[in-house]
Amino acid sequence: MQRRAGIYIHIPFCERKCTYCNFNTTDFFEALAARYIDAVAREVSYWGETLERESGNRLQVDTIFFGGGTPSIVEAEQLALLTRRCAEAFEVSPGSEVTIEINPSTFSCDKVQQWLDAGINRASVGVQSFIDRDLVSLSRTHTSGDARRTIALLREAGLNNISLDLIAGLPEQNLEDWKYNLHEALAIRPEHLSLYLLEVKEGTQLHGQIKRGVRSRPNDDLAAEMYRMICDATESAGYEQYEISNFALFDKSNVSKPSPYRSAHNLKYWTGAPFYGVGCGAHSYDGHARWVNVLQTEAYIEQVNSTGHAIRERNTLSQTDRAAEALFMGLRLSEGVNLNAFQSAYGIDVAERYGDDLPRLADAGLVKFDEGRLVLTRAGRLLSNEVFVSFV
DSSP, X not given: OOOOXXXXXXXXXXXXXXXXXXXXXXXXXXXXXXXXXXXXXXXXXXXXXHHHHHHSSOOEEEEEEEEESOGGGSOHXXXXXXXXXXXXXXXXXXXXXXXXXXXXXXXXXXXXXXXXXXXXXXXXXEEEOXXXXXXXXXXXXXXXXXXXXXXXXXXXXXXOOEEEEEEESOTTXXXXXXXXXXXXXXXXXXXXXXXXXXXXXXXXXXXXHHHHTSSOOOOHHHHHHHHHHHHHHHHHTTEEEEETTEEEEOOTTOTTSOOTXXXXXXXXXXXXXXXXXESTTOEEEOSSEEEEEOSSHHHHHHHHHHHSOOEEEEEEOOHHHHHHHHHHHHTTBTTOEEHHHHHHHHOOOHHHHTTTTHHHHHHTTSEEEETTEEEEOHHHHHTHHHHHGGGO
């Protein structure tokens, strides 16, 4: 039975590029944003019509995610247009998770009610740090005070599913700084936390600053200690670590069940469910192939206006490719990979296929077998990239 799909909508506009960011972004101009939103709406309609024609049924959808860039920078009515278009193009389930990423500097009280009216029921707030000097060094356009006000106003408006993003392992960040950030985040008690260790990506401003010696290189040992602090503090505060960097608040009435606040949309990426990305540079996966849209905003608008879609490159995955992806993406989750189910789906005995690597990884304390599942240990989560290369 085909699982319900997710829709990712990329809004590339930003006030300013953050130093660590390697996402597909562009400067915000109202006229360009208006043309872009119209093109995205047209692409949504294209996929609705195309997929219904191919299958005979409208695509079943239960998550919509506005990511970026900065989705909160555009007018609320423009996002409402896109949610309406999704409802027209797809079979969107009642109660679907609809998320917006928010930069606190682009937040306003006027927008919140319009977001709620448009069906948005989950907010992911890009706090990154509660220390203002960190925010300045990252070229963030908000202050810690802006972040606190944003979260408070979302609560006042009645939003009861809020996620906060924080980054650990920043240059010049020490353990006391990170302890403070964790304390502040947990005191707010959001339903979800995304707590990332900084990855310095080539091509970012931060990479260039470190290369030139303007900023210090992050300390890996210190980052490891911060990660251990994350795991301990969130567990003590009643959060479930369901993925390497993601934590969801347990339902107090039944902590034996998975948290109801897991990100349903992001789980699609980790479990191999289909998702369709619209907008410039957006990625898609239908269970058999992956494709990506053209990156440049103007080129995206022109191609959608001409053809209805904006596909730049499409790759059909082999059975071996899909099996490898399912293995290392599944290992990101706390449940790990059910080995019997994996063998049934892909015809691969993991212990046999990866017999040269698994004993080495197990001896190093990075993976373990647990009741028919292969799972990462806490050390394995910290060094997950070293584990995953064994399956690529």
